[in-house]
Amino acid sequence: MPIRIALDEVLAAKKMKAKQLATLIGVSETHLSLFRSGKVRGVRFSTLARLCAALNCQAGDLLTYVHDEADLAASEEAIE
Amino acid sequence: MPIRIALDEVLAAKKMKAKQLATLIGVSETHLSLFRSGKVRGVRFSTLARLCAALNCQAGDLLTYVHDEADLAASEEAIE
DNA sequence: CGAAAATTTATGTCAAGCTTAAATTTTGGA
DNA sequence: TCCAAAATTTAAGCTTGACATAAATTTTCG
Numbered sequence: 001m002p003i004r005i006a007l008d009e010v011l012a013a014k015k016m017k018a019k020q021l022a023t024l025i026g027v028s029e030t031h032l033s034l035f036r037s038g039k040v041r042g043v044r045f046s047t048l049a050r051l052c053a054a055l056n057c058q059a060g061d062l063l064t065y066v067h068d069e070a071d072l073a074a075s076e077e078a079i080e
Numbered sequence: 081m082p083i084r085i086a087l088d089e090v091l092a093a094k095k096m097k098a099k100q101l102a103t104l105i106g107v108s109e110t111h112l113s114l115f116r117s118g119k120v121r122g123v124r125f126s127t128l129a130r131l132c133a134a135l136n137c138q139a140g141d142l143l144t145y146v147h148d149e150a151d152l153a154a155s156e157e158a159i160e
Numbered sequence: 161c162g163a164a165a166a167t168t169t170a171t172g173t174c175a176a177g178c179t180t181a182a183a184t185t186t187t188g189g190a
Numbered sequence: 191t192c193c194a195a196a197a198t199t200t201a202a203g204c205t206t207g208a209c210a211t212a213a214a215t216t217t218t219c220g
Contacts, residue, residue, distance in 0.1 A: 002132075003125035003139060019197080031178050033198055041176065042124035042208080045083040045143075052082075052145035059083060060140015063125075065132035099166080111209050113167055121207065122177080 002068040007036045010055050010062060025050040082148040087116045090135050090142060105130040 011018060022032045027047060034040055048059055055061075091098060102112045107127060114120055128139055135141075 002129045028179055029197080030180080030199085034178090037198085039199095040178090041126065042122055042128075044122035044177065044207085046121065047177085048122075048143070049082045049145060049148070053148065057145075058140055059143040059145045060138055063128070063139040063143070065129060065137075065139045067133065068129070069133075108210055109166080110168085110211080114209090117167085119168095120209090124176085124208065127208080 002066045004064045004066050005035060005038045005062060006064055007051070007062055010057055011036075014055055016055070021051075021054055024054045082146045084144045084146050085115060085118045085142060086144055087131070087142055090137055091116075094135055096135070101131075101134055104134045 011021065018032055018036060019029055022029045025047075027050070031040075035043070043063075048062070051062060052059055091101065098112055098116060099109055102109045105127075107130070111120075115123075123143075128142070131142060132139060
């Protein structure tokens, strides 16, 4: 997956524990853990907004796109 | 909603039409239109990745968080 | 005007966001 | 080296909403 979640880095920079964040924004520790380790396939903006608010950062600080040529082949399947 | 979608700006900068983008990344024009006008409540990373790939930009260029104090009160409801 | 292009509305499907609970693993101090 | 607390993972389920297609409505512009 070319969208990398950099939550751990931001968390470390703010010297905040995942648990604190979870409590602060009202999301389960379970889900936050899955999110941190990149095991989710998307986010609700409401959740993203709360993360940004709590960490005082931008969406781009949490989500970074790692370029992958394959992403552009999305519409052209059946190439075989 | 404090997450602002800046797709139109990026699109304009790249001088690309929404329709071209939709075709390029394989998403319906309908949905892309809803997305552009901020009428969706979230994104799948697969879609975000394709947008970034096609526009050659970062996730942060498309999604920006507009600070809103209210976001932190997310967990404290029942305040009345 | 009028037709093509773009946006919106309507409807529906199905994936997955997120939760709670329990199991498993990791961590760190005594 | 233990063991208990903390953190992560697994499991199961509820519910939302991403995204699609089709049709209606609106906008664009020659």
